[in-house]
Amino acid sequence: AQSVSQHNHHVILSEAASLELGCNYSYGGTVNLFWYVQYPGQHLQLLLKYFSGDPLVKGIKGFEAEFIKSKFSFNLRKPSVQWSDTAEYFCAVTVMEYGNKLVFGAGTILRVKS
Amino acid sequence: ETGVTQSPTHLIKTRGQQVTLRCSSQSGHNTVSWYQQALGQGPQFIFQYYREEENGRGNFPPRFSGLQFPNYSSELNVNALELDDSALYLCASSIIRDPSYEQYFGPGTRLTVT
Numbered sequence: 001a002q003s004v005s006q007h008n009h010h011v012i013l014s015e016a017a018s019l020e021l022g023c024n025y026s027y028g029g030t031v032n033l034f035w036y037v038q039y040p041g042q043h044l045q046l047l048l049k050y051f052s053g054d055p056l057v058k059g060i061k062g063f064e065a066e067f068i069k070s071k072f073s074f075n076l077r078k079p080s081v082q083w084s085d086t087a088e089y090f091c092a093v094t095v096m097e098y099g100n101k102l103v104f105g106a107g108t109i110l111r112v113k114s
Numbered sequence: 115e116t117g118v119t120q121s122p123t124h125l126i127k128t129r130g131q132q133v134t135l136r137c138s139s140q141s142g143h144n145t146v147s148w149y150q151q152a153l154g155q156g157p158q159f160i161f162q163y164y165r166e167e168e169n170g171r172g173n174f175p176p177r178f179s180g181l182q183f184p185n186y187s188s189e190l191n192v193n194a195l196e197l198d199d200s201a202l203y204l205c206a207s208s209i210i211r212d213p214s215y216e217q218y219f220g221p222g223t224r225l226t227v228t
Contacts, residue, residue: 004156036219043118044157044204044219090156100208101147101170102217104156 002027004091006105013081014113021076021108023091033074034092034102035065044090050074061085083114118220120205126226132193135223137205139186145169145210146188147217148180151202163188164210192225200227 007022025031035047048059055067065076074091091105119138127133139146145164149157159172163182177193186207192199202224206217 009154034216043221044206046216046218049216092156100145100210100217101159101162101172102149102157102206103159104149106154106156 002093002095002103004093004103004105006089006091006108008108009106010109010111012111012113015083016080017112019076019078019081019085019110021089021091021110023074023076023105024072025074025091025093025103026072027093027095029095032094033065033067034094035059035063035074035076036090036092036104037087038090038107039087047076047089081110081112083112086110086112118205118207118218120203120220120223122223123221124224124226126228127195129195129197129227131195132191133195133225135190135192135203135205135225137188137190137207137220139188139205139207140218143207143209143218144186145208146182146186147206147208148188148190149204149206150174151204151222152198153201157204160190169210195227197227200225 003026005024033050036044037047050057050067058064088107088109090107092102121136147162148160151157160174161171162169166182179191181189202222204222205220208217
């Protein structure tokens, strides 16, 4: 079965610090990769996605992620975080053979100190 | 365009009871998926409906069932509630033939089983 691992459950950063959240998945076939974000009191929103092409994808609010197929990884990055980035971040994968069923990681809670 | 809506927002039930949760898909979307998000975990896929038929199911027992209506609204029914069913239930809509397989999430229904 497919699974997604997120390396850290809680991350605390100061404003302007750089962010990298790790994500690894366990499926050898064709995958689509996603990062979703859940701001306090809001619903899950898509941050960025990878389907094919350039392995470095850019999303909203200055976030980017790099797909490294050989490492089964899809890490999320942002050069300089803001207080408003405080949220929970979920990495997720869909496997082409299984349609668009999303398999999520456990999530990483990011708190940015102002 | 209207987003995905869910009702009710919160619900408290007693063990052994039955519950029905409702979802209205985003305009133009014909596929709806349901996810269960337990505290501290990522969402887990329950099942998906496309054109009023179940189109994939996760590792949930048969007491979890669903319906999709011609107007693409959907219901999640849970019979014989157990304490472990306490969770946030998320509905997501998508266009199944969209190769991006992006899903749009509703705000969720918080179910508490006592």
